[in-house]
Amino acid sequence: MRSAEPPPDNPPCTAGPAPQRTQQRHGPSHPPRAVPLFARSLGRVDAVDRAFTAHPREGFLPRAVRRRASYDGPLPIAAGQTNSQPRTVADMLRLLDVRTGQRVLDVGAGSGWTTALLAHLVGPTGEVRGVELEPDLVRFGGANLAATHQPWASIAAATPGVLGDPGGVPYDRILVSAEPDELPHQLVDQLGDDGRMVIPVAGTMLLVTQPGARVSEHGRYRFVPLR
Secondary structure, eight states, X not given: OOOOOOOTTSOSSOSEEOSTTOOOOSOSOOOTTSOOHHHHHHTOOOHHHHHHHHSOGGXXXXXXXXXXXXXXXXXXXXXXXXXXXXXXXXXXXXXXXXXXXXXXXXXXXXXXXXHHHHHHHHOTTSEEEEEESOHHHHHHHHHHHHTXXXXXXXXXXXXXXXXXXXXXXXXXXXXXXXXXXXXXXXHHTTXXXXXXXXXXXTTEEEEEETTTTEEEEEXXXXXXXXX
């Protein structure tokens, strides 16, 4: 991953790679409706690239920052939150390894972009449920997601003090786009058999796999706090 400092108008806590111990692996983020440049440079296009092409970032940004959609770094949306760096999102989705027909939980749905990308990956036979704590973002992200015409995906208001969606378990995949200080076992318990969760914890991207809640580390990143 390439280190990317937030632009001047971003809040100090952002979703993107941390500056330490990072590596540049891909080229710039892709323009709207184009195959990502890093995929073209590698001579391959995968399901994540196709999801990015189908749902460009600009459709999930406030109008005032849409002109910066190609910027490969976090961008402000509302309520002190950000739309994550595209390379970070791509890395997380590849690590999550989403399959057609799976049930996926998107914790910290924000602008709705990751929810839409996940919905593309699971297809109409799957289900994606996004949860978001900030009311303004529930509305904003929900409207953005609705515009993608993927009715098998939704965004709901998170319950304060409750992580994830305990009432909807089990989930095949869980994506968490906010950072706790410790691995929350409340979310681990929401994974089904052979489930996978990708979550940044204390600056390190973790992959949690079932059975056995096995944990592996996958680089240093920086995200807004999980609440």
